[in-house]
Amino acid sequence: EKFKTLKNEGNDFVKQGKYEEAINKYSECMKLNTEECTIYTNRALCYLKLYKYEEAKQDCDHVLQIEDSNIKAFYRRALAYKGLQVRKKNMAGI
Numbered sequence: 022e023k024f025k026t027l028k029n030e031g032n033d034f035v036k037q038g039k040y041e042e043a044i045n046k047y048s049e050c051m052k053l054n055t056e057e058c059t060i061y062t063n064r065a066l067c068y069l070k071l072y073k074y075e076e077a078k079q080d081c082d083h084v085l086q087i088e089d090s091n092i093k094a095f096y097r098r099a100l101a102y103k104g105l106q107v108r109k110k111n112m113a114g115i
Contacts, residue, residue, distance in 0.1 A: 024053045031063060040067040058084045062093040069097060074104035 031046030047064040050057065061080040068077035081098035084091050 024050055024057075027053070028057075028060065028063075031060075035063065035067065038070075040070045043067045044071075056087060058088050058091055058094070062091065062097060065094070065097045065101070069100055069104065072104065072108075074101040074108065077101040078105070 027046050027050045031043045031050065034040070034043035034046060044064055044067045047060045047067070050060045051064075054060070061084045065077040065080040065084075068074070068080065078098055078101040081094040081101065084094035085098070088094070
C-alpha cells in the first residue's frame with residue numbers, strides 16, 4: 022500500500038515537471054520492492070530529463086536484467102546512450 026502511494030506521488034511529481042522529487046519517491050519505492058520494473062523505467066525517465074544519462078542507463082540495465090524484453094527500458098537506455106555520446110562530442114569540442 023505504501024509502495025503504491027509513493028509510486029503515485031512520484032508520478033504526480035513527473036507530471037508537474039518536478040523530476041528531483043519524483044526520483045526521491047521512486048527511490049523510496051525501491052527500498053520496498055526492487056523487482057518492480059516500472060519504478061526503474063520511471064526513474065530513468067526523470068534522470069533523462071535532468072541529463073543524468075549514466076544513472077538512466079543503470080536503471081534501464083537493471084530492468085533488462087529482470088525483464089529482458091522491456092521496451093521502455095530499451096528505448097530509454099538508447100536515449101541515455103545518445104545523451105552520453107552527445108556529451109562526449111561536446112567535451113571533445115571544448
